[in-house]
Amino acid sequence: MKPVRDTVTICVPGSTSNCGAGFDTLGLALSLYNRVALTCAAGLDPQPESADDGRAHELVVAAAAAFARAAGRPAGGFRYRIEGDVPPARGLGSSATIILGVLAGLDSLHGTQLSRPQLAAIGTALEGNPENICAGLLGGFTVSRCDPATGGYLDTVRVAVPAELAFVVASPAVEMPTKESRAVLPKRVPFFDAAKSINSAAYLTAVFATEDFEKLRHAVGDFLHEPYRLPRIRGASEAIAAGVAAGGLCGWLSGSGSSVLVVARPATAGAVATVMRAAFAQAGVASEARVLGADNDGLRLE
Numbered sequence: 493m494k495p496v497r498d499t500v501t502i503c504v505p506g507s508t509s510n511c512g513a514g515f516d517t518l519g520l521a522l523s524l525y526n527r528v529a530l531t532c533a534a535g536l537d538p539q540p541e542s543a544d545d546g547r548a549h550e551l552v553v554a555a556a557a558a559f560a561r562a563a564g565r566p567a568g569g570f571r572y573r574i575e576g577d578v579p580p581a582r583g584l585g586s587s588a589t590i591i592l593g594v595l596a597g598l599d600s601l602h603g604t605q606l607s608r609p610q611l612a613a614i615g616t617a618l619e620g621n622p623e624n625i626c627a628g629l630l631g632g633f634t635v636s637r638c639d640p641a642t643g644g645y646l647d648t649v650r651v652a653v654p655a656e657l658a659f660v661v662a663s664p665a666v667e668m669p670t671k672e673s674r675a676v677l678p679k680r681v682p683f684f685d686a687a688k689s690i691n692s693a694a695y696l697t698a699v700f701a702t703e704d705f706e707k708l709r710h711a712v713g714d715f716l717h718e719p720y721r722l723p724r725i726r727g728a729s730e731a732i733a734a735g736v737a738a739g740g741l742c743g744w745l746s747g748s749g750s751s752v753l754v755v756a757r758p759a760t761a762g763a764v765a766t767v768m769r770a771a772f773a774q775a776g777v778a779s780e781a782r783v784l785g786a787d788n789d790g791l792r793l794e
Contacts, residue, residue, distance in 0.1 A: 495568065496603035499531040501794040502593040505787035506578035507585035507627035508659065508753050511696060512712035512744040513689035518697065519627030519634045521787040522659055524584065526576030527794065528593025530601060535569035538594075545574050548590050551618075555594035558614050563604040570601070581667035583747030588624035591615050592791050600793055609647075612636075616645040624747065626650075631790030633700045651700050653786035658761035660740065662731050662768040663751040664779040668724075673748030676720050685715035696742075708741040708755055718745050725750050727775030734767040758783075 506524040510516070533539060538556055540546035556567040572594070580586045592615055599606045606614075608629060615625035622636035626648045636648040692713045699707045722729050722745055732743035735754030743754035756764045765781035772779035 495532050495601045497601055499529065500597045500600045501527055501529040502596045502600070502791060503527050503794050504589040504592045504628045504791045505631065505789075506589060507624045508583070508661070508744075508746040508751075509585065509623040509627070510714070510717065510744065510747060511693075512718075512742070513693040513714040513716060514623070514635075514696065515689075515714075515716050516621040516638075517623060517636060518693065519585075519623035519636065520653065520659070521627040521631045521634075521790060522584070522661070523785045523787050524577050524661075524782065526574060526578045526586065526589035526593065528590060528597055529573040529575070530594070530597040531571045532601060533569045533571045536566070537569055538567075539569070539571045541571050541573040545572060547580070548574055551587060551590050552594055554618055555591045556598065558618055559595050559598045562606060562610060562614050563599070563602065565602065565604070567598050568602075570598075579663055581669050581750075582663045583668065583745065583749045583751045584661070584663070585624035585628055585747070587670075588615065588619055588628045591618050592625065592628050596791055596793070609645075612648065613645040622648070627790075629791050631788045632786065635697055652788045653700065654703060655785060656757070657705060657786065658756045658758045659784045659786065660735060660754045660756055660761050660764045660768060660781065661746065661751050661784060662735075662753075662765070662772060662779050662781045664725065664727065664772050664777045666725065666750045666777065668748055668750040670748045673721055673724075676724065677717055678720065681716055689714055689716045705741065710736070710742060712742040712744050714744065717748075721745055721749055725752075727772040727777045727779075728752050730775060731768040731771040731779075734771040735764040738764045738767045740764045
């Protein structure tokens with residue numbers, strides 16, 4: 493079957509996930525983007541346009557195969573180019589942007605009209621969890637649910653995030669692959685650690701739903717994953733603490749790291765970024781600090 497178009501570019505926002513204690517559940521899309529361009533080509537396999545693009549080849553091949561299974565038709569040969577500002581292996585949803593870019597790009601090339609829930613389900617199966625996929629796909633603050641028995645995607649509740657919040661992200665020059673970061677997590681956690689984490693995740697979700705953002709102050713406390721992951725990133729805990737002390741509302745490890753994030757008001761965001769970068773420097777780690785907003789649009793065709 494002939495493609496309905498020859499080339500397409502999909503823009504996907506990066507995202508922060510977990511948002512403290514909302515492990516594998518909470519996500520928030522950020523004003524940081526990757527663009528995935530697909531062009532139909534001869535043959536049957538995806539082809540990177542550059543060596544840098546080839547870093548994601550295994551992921552692109554997996555996404556193309558998943559699209560073919562869902563759409564009931566071959567993905568066909570295509571060239572791909574990945575450009576943008578979402579750094580890989582920094583806890584900002586880079587792999588989700590690539591998965592979504594390929595899935596939505598092939599859907600557009602072939603006119604298969606997969607629905608957003610279908611894209612979310614395919615992406616979640618590839619990623620292994622839904623939070624970055626759903627935030628990148630839908631935009632805003634997302635609460636995603638999976639089947640407790642199978643892990644399959646079920647649904648997402650999405651809340652728009654107003655411009656009165658800034659998200660200061662400090663990314664150290666250290667890659668932290670999710671697979672490695674998950675390997676340090678315990679198989680069991682103490683009962684009251686789980687209870688305290690549920691309390692924090694539920695409270696944070698209620699704050700975003702009601703937009704009573706002053707209640708974010710010191711609202712985040714996680715005992716499920718951050719105690720095991722943060723010590724592996726020099727300067728990370730100190731950067732969060734410094735950002736909150738400089739006027740931030742709360743902060744967390746972004747995804748599995750290595751980036752950390754502090755929520756702030758726009759008026760104090762610059763000062764928060766400065767002290768977070770300084771905290772990493774004090775620990776002997778170079779970093780880049782960005783002041784971002786929320787993205788409420790999610791994935792889009794350009």
